Amino acid sequence: MFDIYDDLQQRGLVHQTTDDGLQSWLNAQPRTVYVGFDPTADSMHVGHLMGLMTLHRFQLAGHKPIALVGGATGMIGDPSGKSQERNLLSVDELRQNTEAMAEQMRSFLDFDNGENAAELVNNLDWMQGFSYIEFLRDIGKNFPVNVMMGKDSVKSRLDRTDSGLSYTEFSYMLLQAYDFAHLNQQFGCEIQAGGSDQWGNITAGIDLGRRMHSVSLYGLTWPLLTKSDGAKMGKTESGAIWLSPERTSPYKFYQYWINVADDDAGKCLRFLTDLSLEEIENLDRSREDEPHRRESQKKLAESVTCIVHGDSGLHAAIKATEVLFGAEIENLTDAELLDIFADVPSVEISPDRLSGGELSMIDMLVESGLCSSKGESRRTIEQGGGYINNRRVDSLDRVLSVDDLASETVIVLRRGKKKFALARFPS
């Protein structure tokens, strides 16, 4: 067992705690900690990494982690940090999402290592048996509305004139609070961790535990992971970065971390990797002294991709990176190319047009979707932004031929630095 509090503290992961004695309490004996995840989609995304890694660390330190998937709370929608009432998901969607997320947890937590094996629970299991009357009598009775009204998550919504807060969302914290009390009874769980926006819900659970069972519970929040420019980590113009390879390919996932700004790299390394503090400090120094080597980003991308996608996913991502950012592409097989460019859009074109010498680069860029009009295509080529197999096209009249095939039937097109498309000419 190592000092988890000290570890979290040094990594900057302690935002708020409910008790100053938390550190010694944690070190006294193995404890059971829980973090909740709402099943809002059929995959988790980068935003969930903080919670997953926190549980992961607790487990490494010798404590018992419980990952709670909110099958029940997900039906309500947490108003914390949300500016608008949420749309309700269907029971069916929630069930699928819950299962998919549970599967993804396996990369982060060990569910069968005996002593402090992780537990996976779904609050729907204990919530669905409740009748409304029962819940009001047993649970609701313990919540003073005036206290609830004081919570930031509620207050901020009441202050808005453009979007209110439904009774349903207002009641959300009762459900989450009950989860904590319930896990305490069932698993002896005594501490709940969460993002800083969960503070209100966590303390509500602690209050409930004291009122219902006279137990002392603890809470811990981590800071929100944001970028130095204020934006949310894990969001790109094209949407969130997901953990599921179907939604975000390992290559894209890897690239996201490779491209993390220097200013954010240190934080990400501390929050999202298992690297020792000593290693991280070395990387900090490397970023300072030889930033061009980007050791931090490489290490970060490697580490995070590996835990999410495993060794094979990591290797695929690195291989793809080498090809995409390497020299001219040639002498590869279709299989290799299609694998590497798995998440690149592709168009299928009749091979006759290739052998007939009638397929111009101008048309090709438009047909592949890299350019939206011939004018744009023309411009791109004129400015040196059009590439075939990573080799720049220098003439507006360039016509594609069978000699341009990078593999049996594929030509790799590129616009600018990073936008690729595949043209396939199946025979």
Next chain:
RNA sequence: GGUGGGUUUCCCGAGCGGUCAAAGGGGUCAGACUGUAAAUCUGAUGGCACAGCCUUCGAAGGUUCGAAUCCUUCACCCACCA
């Protein structure tokens, strides 16, 4: 209800009878530099059969050799007065 002002290309915003596909800025896209970064610099930025042609300036009509620019009607927005 009355009187003025507005509606411009992705956004903001100039233009006020021909030299207007329409200044300038932002954004975006390419290029250079670089570290697959940031900053910076350069170029591009309606479509096409691209030294030319076609379609755009709230909508529909009209005046004129010619209109984003003038007139009429309609729609929406803003300001001031009731």
